[in-house]
Each structure stands twice: as C-alpha cells, then as structure tokens.
Amino acid sequence: MQYTTLRFIFGDQLNASHSWFKEKSQPDTLYVIAELKQETNYVKHHLQKVVAFFAAMENFANALTKANLNCLHLTLDDTQDDDSLPELLTRLAKHYQCQNIEYQYPDEYRLKKQLADFSQQSEFNVNAVDSEHFLLPFNDIGQHFKPNKPVKMEFFYRAMRKRFNILMDDDNQPRGGKWNFDQQNRNKLKPNDLKEIPEPLCFGHDVSHILKRVEMHKVNTFGECSDTLIWPTTRAEAKQLLDFFCDHLLVHFGQFQDAMTCQSQYQWSLYHSRLSFALNTKMLHPMQVIEQVLTSFDKQPIDIAQVEGFIRQILGWREYVRGIYWQNMPDYASKNALNAKRTLPDYFWHGKTNMNCMHHAITQSLQTAYAHHIQRLMITGNFCLLTAIEPSEVDEWYLGIYIDAIEWVEMPNTRGMSQFADGGLIATKPYAASGNYINKMSDYCKHCSYNIKEKATEDACPFNSLYWHFMLEHEQQLSQNPRIGMIYKNWYKQDESVQQATLKRANWCLDNLEKL
Numbered sequence: 001m002q003y004t005t006l007r008f009i010f011g012d013q014l015n016a017s018h019s020w021f022k023e024k025s026q027p028d029t030l031y032v033i034a035e036l037k038q039e040t041n042y043v044k045h046h047l048q049k050v051v052a053f054f055a056a057m058e059n060f061a062n063a064l065t066k067a068n069l070n071c072l073h074l075t076l077d078d079t080q081d082d083d084s085l086p087e088l089l090t091r092l093a094k095h096y097q098c099q100n101i102e103y104q105y106p107d108e109y110r111l112k113k114q115l116a117d118f119s120q121q122s123e124f125n126v127n128a129v130d131s132e133h134f135l136l137p138f139n140d141i142g143q144h145f146k147p148n149k150p151v152k153m154e155f156f157y158r159a160m161r162k163r164f165n166i167l168m169d170d171d172n173q174p175r176g177g178k179w180n181f182d183q184q185n186r187n188k189l190k191p192n193d194l195k196e197i198p199e200p201l202c203f204g205h206d207v208s209h210i211l212k213r214v215e216m217h218k219v220n221t222f223g224e225c226s227d228t229l230i231w232p233t234t235r236a237e238a239k240q241l242l243d244f245f246c247d248h249l250l251v252h253f254g255q256f257q258d259a260m261t262c263q264s265q266y267q268w269s270l271y272h273s274r275l276s277f278a279l280n281t282k283m284l285h286p287m288q289v290i291e292q293v294l295t296s297f298d299k300q301p302i303d304i305a306q307v308e309g310f311i312r313q314i315l316g317w318r319e320y321v322r323g324i325y326w327q328n329m330p331d332y333a334s335k336n337a338l339n340a341k342r343t344l345p346d347y348f349w350h351g352k353t354n355m356n357c358m359h360h361a362i363t364q365s366l367q368t369a370y371a372h373h374i375q376r377l378m379i380t381g382n383f384c385l386l387t388a389i390e391p392s393e394v395d396e397w398y399l400g401i402y403i404d405a406i407e408w409v410e411m412p413n414t415r416g417m418s419q420f421a422d423g424g425l426i427a428t429k430p431y432a433a434s435g436n437y438i439n440k441m442s443d444y445c446k447h448c449s450y451n452i453k454e455k456a457t458e459d460a461c462p463f464n465s466l467y468w469h470f471m472l473e474h475e476q477q478l479s480q481n482p483r484i485g486m487i488y489k490n491w492y493k494q495d496e497s498v499q500q501a502t503l504k505r506a507n508w509c510l511d512n513l514e515k516l
Contacts, residue, residue, distance in 0.1 A: 001070075003030040005098060006092055006102070007029060007101075008034075008102070009033045009060070010104070011035075013281075015133055016063065016235055017132070019132060020104075027070070029069075031064055032092060033057050034079055035057065036084075037217075038084050038085060040076075044222060045221055046221065047211075047222065048223060048368070049369050049400075049403045049405070050221055051210050051225055052229060054210050054213075055210060056232075074088075075213060076214075076217045085111075086115075089122075100125045100126075101124045105129070107131070109325075109330055109407070135287060144323055145323040153426070157312055157316030158174075161179070166294070176304040181304065181308050182309075184305040185306075186258050198248045198271075199266060200266060200274070203233070203237055204230070208227040222366070223369060230368070238275070242278075242289060250297075250300075252306065253271045254303075254308070255303075255306060257310075260360075260374060260444065261442060261444075262360045262444055263443055268370065268371075273310070279318070313373075321426070324416065325409075328425065337421050338419070338421060340384075342388050344390075345514050345516075348362060349366075353516055354516060357438050357442065358379060361376075376398070376418070383466075385420065385430060386463065386469070391414075399411075412426055429478075433463070433467065450462065452464075456504065466510070468506065471484075471487060
C-alpha cells in the first residue's frame with residue numbers, strides 16, 4: 001500500500017471527535033497508533049497504567065478501522081527495533097511512500113521537543129495540529145500565565161467561569177452568590193456515612209494478552225494487575241463512568257471530596273468520579289463532562305457545593321496546571337526551592353509501613369493505580385515534603401504509579417502544589433500538616449500503631465514532630481508568609497524541653513525513615 005500522509009496518534013490522544021476524523025474521504029491517509037519502548041521506559045510505570053493505555057489504544061485503532069479509516073495499530077512486537085518515535089515515523093513513511101507526516105501537539109515537553117527537532121531534520125514534510133481537547137487554547141496560555149510569575153488559581157478559575165458562562169447568573173455574578181463553597185466541602189465520613197458509599201462502577205476487560213506482551217518485552221513496571229482490568233478503555237465506557245458519577249456520586253462529591261477512610265471496602269473510590277484517566281487520554285472532553293454535570297444539577301436535588309467543587313477541578317485546576325506547566329518548562333522540571341535531597345523510602349514501592357495513613361494510601365495506589373487528590377497531596381505528598389525527599393524522585397513516583405499521570409498534569413501537582421519546590425508559583429504556602437489534619441479528615445489514626453496525640457514519645461505520630469522540624473527548618477522563608485506566619489507563635493509558646501524532645505523525635509524519624 002501507498003499513502004500520501006501518515007498521521008500519528010499518541011496514546012493520550014484518543015479523541016474520536018477530532019476534526020481529523022470528520023474529513024469525508026481519506027484514502028491517501030494512514031493513521032498510526034503504536035506501542036513504543038520509549039513510552040514505557042522514560043519512567044518506571046505501574047503495570048495497570050501500561051496495560052490500560054495499551055488496551056485503550058487498541059480499542060481506538062479498532063474503532064477507526066470500523067469507521068473505514070486506514071489505521072495501523074502496532075504493538076511492541078512490531079516496534080521492538082524502533083528505539084525512538086522519529087525512527088518509527090521515518091521507517092513507516094518510507095515504507096508507505098508518504099510525503100507528509102502529521103501529528104497532534106503532544107502534552108509533554110519531552111515529546112514536543114523530540115518532534116520539533118524531528119520536523120527540522122526530517123526529509124518529510126512534518127506538520128502539527130491542535131489536539132482540540134483543552135478549553136483554554138494553547139496560544140491563549142500566555143494571556144493568563146507568565147514564566148516564573150505566580151498566578152492564583154482562584155482568579156484564573158473565575159476568568160474561566162466567565163469565559164464559558166459556567167455557573168454564572170445573568171448579571172455576570174457567580175451562581176449561588178459565591179465563587180466557591182470550600183467551607184461546605186470538608187466533611188469527615190462518619191460511621192453511618194460509610195454504609196452509604198456506593199459500590200464503584202468497574203469494568204472487566206480481559207487483558208491477559210497485553211500482560212503477556214509486556215512481560216515478553218521485559219517492560220520494567222511495578223504495582224499489581226490481574227488479567228481483568230477495571231478501567232474504561234473505550235469512549236462508550238468512559239461515558240458510562242460519567243453517567244454513573246452523575247447519577248450516584250455527584251450528590252455527595254463535594255461534601256466528602258477531602259475525606260479518607262480505611263473502614264470501607266470502597267475506601268479507594270468513595271464519591272470520586274475516577275474520570276481522570278478517561279479525560280487525560282481524551283476519551284472524554286472536559287466540556288462534555290461539565291455540561292453533563294450541569295444537566296444533572298438542573299434535574300436532580302443536588303446542592304451547588306457538590307457541583308461547584310467538581311467543576312472547579314475540571315474547568316479550573318486541570319486547565320490551570322497545564323498553563324503553569326507550559327509557561328515554565330523546561331526549567332520547572334529542575335526546581336527545588338527547599339533544597340530537598342533525601343531518597344524515597346522503600347515502602348513507597350511495597351506499602352509496608354507502620355504509618356497507617358501511608359500504608360493505605362500507598363497500598364491502594366499499588367493495587368489500583370489510583371488515589372484521590374487528598375491522599376496524594378496530604379498523605380504521601382505531605383510526608384515527602386516534611387521529610388525533604390528529592391523532588392525528582394517524588395515526580396517519578398507520582399508519574400509512574402498513577403493511571404492518570406501525564407507530565408503536564410503530574411509535575412505541577414507534585415513539584416509545585418505538593419512539594420513547594422517551585423517556590424510558590426502555584427501554592428501560596430507549603431501544604432505541610434501534622435497528624436492532626438489526617439486525624440480530622442480520616443479514621444486512619446484510630447487504627448494506627450502510632451499515637452496521634454503525641455509529638456515526642458517513641459510511639460508518637462511521625463507527622464507531628466516532622467511538621468515542626470519542617471517549619472523550623474524553613475522559618476526564615478515561611479515566617480513572613482501571611483497564611484502561616486502565626487503558626488510560629490504556637491511553637492515559641494511551648495516549653496523548651498517540649499521543643500527539644502519534639503525535634504529529637506523528628507531527627508530520629510529522619511535518620512530512620514525506612515523503619516517508620
């Protein structure tokens with residue numbers, strides 16, 4: 001066969017609504033979806049993440065073929081000799097005698113640079129088009145974000161609400177009289193609440209053939225994955241998951257979005273949508289999600305706090321971190337404002353730790369390739385912040401372990417929001433917390449071998465002493481911060497002997513991270 005144009009589709013560009021596919025006659029165009037070594041080994045990935053991407057890519061290729069488009073789906077068997085994407089594209093273009101190579105703008109800096117370099121050096125005509133996924137066009141990012149300039153998410157979110165007329169009244173004021181309802185969205189799950197948590201919608205894909213292929217090609221992975229995959233791998237399934245969220249979970253989403261528990265068989269899912277994989281692979285469009293949530297809000301007795309809390313994540317936060325990423329790369333990837341240098345403890349790879357909150361957050365992540373945002377920010381992220389783990393190690397772990405993790409969304413969340421390594425480009429303060437916060441928002445502490453009420457004893461919750469150690473370590477920088485400066489008054493009110501005992505416990509914890 002011979003084609004004029006080769007169009008390459010990345011594994012996170014499974015957007016059936018893209019204008020590429022709306023062209024009426026395409027006999028001279030070949031679409032290519034390919035599993036590649038370079039995409040499996042740039043970081044160590046969770047096995048479920050690799051399998052889910054490969055399964056979704058295979059299904060998308062089959063859908064294009066059924067739509068009478070020329071689609072070539074290549075597995076690792078077919079690309080094992082291609083060391084890079086440019087090598088693969090060159091080989092295929094020559095084989096099919098193509099004149100043009102086209103691709104959609106990738107969402108990771110490393111890929112954008114790789115393809116930009118390729119386009120300059122290639123013997124073929126290489127062109128890029130928009131992925132047509134995000135609400136804020138790529139060329140508009142510079143209107144809201146400047147390199148190395150802090151941007152408050154709240155102001156960006158309000159601008160997006162106005163731009164798209166989402167949850168706005170006719171007088172251009174926010175529906176419900178407020179821009180956000182955070183104060184109503186910080187409830188802890190009580191015993192009676194645990195009984196009401198719905199069983200999550202999970203799928204049952206046989207992925208044994210993909211597992212065998214991953215093993216045969218010696219892809220270096222971690223985490224668990226059975227022969228049955230629970231995640232959506234088609235647009236139709238992603239829509240099912242969205243329907244399920246709107247019908248069964250949205251009603252309590254905001255109320256319990258920060259809550260955590262270890263006392264429910266559904267503790268990993270709770271009222272979270274788990275739509276991030278479908279969104280980040282572009283099987284769902286963000287406006288499609290927002291519009292369906294708004295339709296449910298109009299038809300069902302759902303409080304605005306639930307709806308606004310969810311829409312803020314999609315319309316606000318998701319678009320916000322993308323803007324931060326693109327305006328600050330590649331320098332952002334090396335930021336380490338707090339000079340953190342320790343190594344990630346081994347239990348991040350197996351979950352065996354005496355800290356119950358850490359055990360559950362890590363074990364859940366290893367089992368499902370998923371944890372919700374508070375587990376990521378205030379459990380594992382908070383721990384890495386307090387113990388000064390090298391940000392690149394934290395980045396790699398988050399990028400590898402979570403099924404929805406693609407660098408544009410992972411890095412600002414981790415290096416910025418979680419680790420404060422960007423010096424405050426995203427967060428106005430470090431999200432450091434003692435065990436009190438974890439106890440407030442979960443039941444982890446009731447079932448922990450450590451004592452949440454102690455700071456200095458041998459059985460004291462490590463988060464308590466580590467918190468004060470962190471705050472004092474960075475006192476010169478943080479004491480001037482209006483959001484947390486007053487906290488130091490609490491420290492200096494304590495008896496000197498209590499202070500010394502607390503810091504002694506913190507230093508022991510830091511010297512013995514692997515034993516915690």
